[in-house]
Amino acid sequence: MSASVAHTSAPAHHHYTTLGLDSRKVAIWAFIGSECMLFVSLISTYLIYKGRSVVGPFPHETWTDPSTGHVYHPILNIPVTSASTFVLLMSSLFMVLALAAVQNKELPKRTRGERILGNSRLWLWMTAIAGTTFLGFQAFEFTSFVHEGLTIRTNLFGSSFFTLTGFHGAHVTAGVLWLVTLLAIDYRRGLGSKDSLLVDIAALYWHFVDVIWIVIFTLVYLIK
């Protein structure tokens, strides 16, 4: 396995910086940098309020309501969230395979394996489906939390949790819509290696959403 996936970061007919880099790619990295600041502010808020809720339900501890005697069990569902985390991790793999397929579109595909790996529509669909599945898991989680008595207004945990994960979910939703537009372009005129930057920028955004979830999963769900 010595072959490498080809990539050009500066297709023709676009604006370049003095470093020879496409301005759009510079812009997406600057945007991702600013998004780091946004999510760190949300994560900081969650961590500062962690363990300071006066009333339950709580994320990892059982709580009995003194007025009603109702027992609230720990609300976080780790098996379900682990599954959704796995789905999002796999979506990053699908996304990077979609990018590689677009970058190598013009290369001859000799074997069945190469044809599968070179099918950009397949991998874009897989990424979009994985993203939608993740959103489905999140919708299930939010719904079950509300049914168990935790809303954004219940306590500090609810406020910071729904804000943080809700913002992340909104980013995943935007990513899925972005993928759908790429699929529309692919079906309309076909994505070729000349379009690799379009997919590269979308892929960078998608992977960023993934790495943010990696942090959220550990800090919010696993650390008690």
Place this chain on the structure above:
Amino acid sequence: MDSHASVTNLPDSAEAQAHAPHGEVEHVHPTWSTYWKVALILTLITVGEVWAYYVPSFVASRAFVPTLLILSALKFAIVVMFYMHLKYDHRLFRVLFTGPLLVAALTLLGLMFLFGHLFIKVM
């Protein structure tokens, strides 16, 4: 599943080079098999994290939080380096990402020391 893509057939690279006298126009990215291996490593680390969550003696130990933080940082770095190609791309992108990330991390640390209790638990 092996790939035999080579660094060829890059349309417009000559024109791009003309616009980009100082920059690296063409970058070599990991192979498909590398992407699969990275996915396997990420999955194994995640399985390890979740397994650790269900071991009461480990959760009660002082190593629990640092271990999870290190594993999370490792996954973060792997995705950024291999899937986001930061390891292979132009250093300006590294600066654009790690600069704000560093500021954000320092902000988080500052806020935790001022208002949080996470580091009290870690230490």
